[in-house]
Amino acid sequence: MKILLSFVGNRDPLANDGTEGAIVAAFKALQPDWVYLFPTVKSPTSKSDTEENAEETKEYILGLAKEMGKEVHISIIPIQVMNPTDVQEIIEEMRQIIRKIVQETSREHVEYLVSISSGTPQMQMCWALLVFSRIIQGKLYQVVAPQFAEEKERVKEVNIAYLEEENILRQIQDLLNKYQFSTAADRLSYLAKEVTQYGSRQKLAETLTHLVQGYMYWDMLRYEDAYNKLKEVKASIKREFIELEPIVDEQLKVLGSLREIYEVVTEDGQYSSKLDIGLILVDLYHNMLRRYVEGNYADALARFWRIYEEGLFYVLRRIGVNPKNLNKSSKEDYKAVAMKHSSNGQLTLSSAAKVLKEINLQYVREMDQIVVEVAGKKKQSLSNNLEYLRKLRNSSYAAHGLLPVKADDAELAVKSAEHFLHFILQKHNMQSKSYLDFYPFDRSFYGSKLNKVLSSS
Structure with missing residues (x-):
C-alpha cells in the first residue's frame, strides 16, 4: 500500500x-x-x-x-x-x-x-x-x-540517503574508537543492507562488517573465531579494498600465533616452560586497556591480576617449578620449597609469590624496584601497588566485595601491568615484547586506517 x-x-x-x-x-x-x-x-x-x-x-x-x-x-x-x-x-x-x-x-x-x-x-x-x-x-x-x-x-x-550515510559513518568511527565492536558491526550491516545506494560503499560496508565482527570475537578472546573471520576478509580484499590488506595481514599474523599457543596449552593450564606465552599476556594487557577506555574499570582490575598471576607462573616454570602440578617440576630442590607452600600440589597467586621470593630473592628485589607513576599520584614501587591493588580487588566486585572500582585505581592497575610486563618480557627476552607498545589490535594501529577507508568511500 x-x-x-x-x-x-x-x-x-x-x-x-x-x-x-x-x-x-x-x-x-x-x-x-x-x-x-x-x-x-x-x-x-x-x-x-x-x-x-x-x-x-x-x-x-x-x-x-x-x-x-x-x-x-x-x-x-x-x-x-x-x-x-x-x-x-x-x-x-x-x-x-x-x-x-x-x-x-x-x-x-x-x-x-x-x-x-x-x-x-x-x-x-x-x-x-x-x-x-x-x-x-x-x-x-x-x-x-x-x-x-x-x-x-x-x-x-x-534523495537524502547520503546525509544519513554520512551520519552513520561518523557513528561507526566513534564506535570503533571506543572499542564498541558489536554495535559498530551492526551499524555497518545496516548501512550495507538498508541505507547506502552506492554499490562500492555497500561492498565496503559488507567487508568491514565481517572485519569488525572479527574484532568483536578477538575482544572476547575468541581467537579461533576471530582468525576465521579475518581469513574471510583477507580473501575478499584481494579483489577489492586492497588498502585493508596490510592491516589484516598484521592482525592475522598475531591471531595465528595466539592460536598456536593455545593449541599446546592443556585444559588444566599446563604448558611447556619453553613456550613463549608473552603474546597471550600482551593480548590480555591490550584487552585490559580496552576495558579501561570503555570505563569498565572492574574488568580492567580483574585483567591485571590474571596477567600478574600468569606472569609469575611463567617465571616459575622457567626456573623449573610447575605451579599447576608441583610433582612435575623439573628442579627437585625448588619443588621441595614449593611443596611447603601448597596443600594440594598446586600454587595460588599468593603462594607463587612466596615461592619465587624464597627461591630467587634477587629476581623479586629487581621486580620490587620497578617504579610506577600515575598522573596526580605519588610514585610507588610495584610491590606497594600490588598490596594496594590486592586490597582493592578483594573489596570490589572484581573479586569478593561489592565496591565499584574508580577510574584512577583502574589506571594504576593498567600502569602496573605495563611495567610488570616490560620487566618480565625484557628479562626473559620474549619475542612478543615488541607488541607491548605496538600492537596490531590497537586503535593506534587500525583506527586511522579504517577511518581513512570509511571517509574516502
Missing part, C-alpha cells in the same frame, strides 16, 4: 492561476492508495489556517480518482500549531502524529511517500528531519512549479 503524506498550503488544490497544486500533482504522479493531509488548524490563536484548502483538495482528488477508476482513502488531520514557521513547534506536533500513523499502518506492507512542496519552508524542513531521523521511513518528493517543468516531470524524488 502506498501512502502519500503532505502538509496543505494556500496553493492546494489549485493555484490562483488555475494550475494544479503540489498535492494534486503528487497524487497524479505517484497514485497512492491513501492520502494524509495535514492542514494548519483554524482557531483564534493560529496565525494561518488551511483547513478549507484541505477539504477542497480532498474533493478534488476524489474526483480525479473517480475519473481514473481508482479507489483512494483520504484522511485530514489538522495540526495544532500557532506559528507554521516555527520548526520546533511543527516537528513536536508532527512527531506524535506520524508515530501514530506508522503504528496504525504497521500491519500493512507500506510505502510512505512524502510530498514536501506544500506548506511553509519550515514545514518542508520538518519532513526532511522526520525522514532523516527515521521517525518515518519514507521517500521525499518535490513538486516543481509548472512553469519550470512539463506535467509528467513535475514530481521528483529528493
Whole structure:
C-alpha cells in the first residue's frame, strides 16, 4: 500500500492561476492508495489556517480518482500549531502524529511517500528531519512549479540517503574508537543492507562488517573465531579494498600465533616452560586497556591480576617449578620449597609469590624496584601497588566485595601491568615484547586506517 503524506498550503488544490497544486500533482504522479493531509488548524490563536484548502483538495482528488477508476482513502488531520514557521513547534506536533500513523499502518506492507512542496519552508524542513531521523521511513518528493517543468516531470524524488550515510559513518568511527565492536558491526550491516545506494560503499560496508565482527570475537578472546573471520576478509580484499590488506595481514599474523599457543596449552593450564606465552599476556594487557577506555574499570582490575598471576607462573616454570602440578617440576630442590607452600600440589597467586621470593630473592628485589607513576599520584614501587591493588580487588566486585572500582585505581592497575610486563618480557627476552607498545589490535594501529577507508568511500 502506498501512502502519500503532505502538509496543505494556500496553493492546494489549485493555484490562483488555475494550475494544479503540489498535492494534486503528487497524487497524479505517484497514485497512492491513501492520502494524509495535514492542514494548519483554524482557531483564534493560529496565525494561518488551511483547513478549507484541505477539504477542497480532498474533493478534488476524489474526483480525479473517480475519473481514473481508482479507489483512494483520504484522511485530514489538522495540526495544532500557532506559528507554521516555527520548526520546533511543527516537528513536536508532527512527531506524535506520524508515530501514530506508522503504528496504525504497521500491519500493512507500506510505502510512505512524502510530498514536501506544500506548506511553509519550515514545514518542508520538518519532513526532511522526520525522514532523516527515521521517525518515518519514507521517500521525499518535490513538486516543481509548472512553469519550470512539463506535467509528467513535475514530481521528483529528493534523495537524502547520503546525509544519513554520512551520519552513520561518523557513528561507526566513534564506535570503533571506543572499542564498541558489536554495535559498530551492526551499524555497518545496516548501512550495507538498508541505507547506502552506492554499490562500492555497500561492498565496503559488507567487508568491514565481517572485519569488525572479527574484532568483536578477538575482544572476547575468541581467537579461533576471530582468525576465521579475518581469513574471510583477507580473501575478499584481494579483489577489492586492497588498502585493508596490510592491516589484516598484521592482525592475522598475531591471531595465528595466539592460536598456536593455545593449541599446546592443556585444559588444566599446563604448558611447556619453553613456550613463549608473552603474546597471550600482551593480548590480555591490550584487552585490559580496552576495558579501561570503555570505563569498565572492574574488568580492567580483574585483567591485571590474571596477567600478574600468569606472569609469575611463567617465571616459575622457567626456573623449573610447575605451579599447576608441583610433582612435575623439573628442579627437585625448588619443588621441595614449593611443596611447603601448597596443600594440594598446586600454587595460588599468593603462594607463587612466596615461592619465587624464597627461591630467587634477587629476581623479586629487581621486580620490587620497578617504579610506577600515575598522573596526580605519588610514585610507588610495584610491590606497594600490588598490596594496594590486592586490597582493592578483594573489596570490589572484581573479586569478593561489592565496591565499584574508580577510574584512577583502574589506571594504576593498567600502569602496573605495563611495567610488570616490560620487566618480565625484557628479562626473559620474549619475542612478543615488541607488541607491548605496538600492537596490531590497537586503535593506534587500525583506527586511522579504517577511518581513512570509511571517509574516502
